[in-house]
Amino acid sequence: MIKPSSVSVTFADGVNSRGFAWQTDASVTTGEVRLVEGKADAAAFESTPLVFAGGSVRQEIPNAVRHGAVATGLRPGRRYSYRLG
Numbered sequence: 001m002i003k004p005s006s007v008s009v010t011f012a013d014g015v016n017s018r019g020f021a022w023q024t025d026a027s028v029t030t031g032e033v034r035l036v037e038g039k040a041d042a043a044a045f046e047s048t049p050l051v052f053a054g055g056s057v058r059q060e061i062p063n064a065v066r067h068g069a070v071a072t073g074l075r076p077g078r079r080y081s082y083r084l085g
Contacts, residue, residue: 004067004084015076020054021068022084031056031067032085035074040081050080 004022012019020033031054036044054069067084074080 007084012070016074017070017072018074019068019070020084021066023064023066026058026063026065028065029056030054031069033069033071034083034085035071035080037078037080045083
């Protein structure tokens with residue numbers, strides 16, 4: 001299992017979207033964000049329709065990859081669980 005680090009979550013464009021940025025080791029070349037409404041277990045993340053592809057940039061120092069993605073279409077007042085990959 002790859003563990004993301006240096007995770008940040010921001011408002012991307014108002015209350016309906018969030019921006020995500022994170023770092024992984026160099027073995028991960030692409031990233032994605034998965035969202036599930038409410039509290040979620042591992043099975044919920046496997047079947048979620050809310051998957052957002054990320055852009056990825058390799059860094060030489062440290063030997064890592066930075067990823068970023070924007071999740072859109074979120075509903076105000078709802079809680080979401082997220083998984084970065």
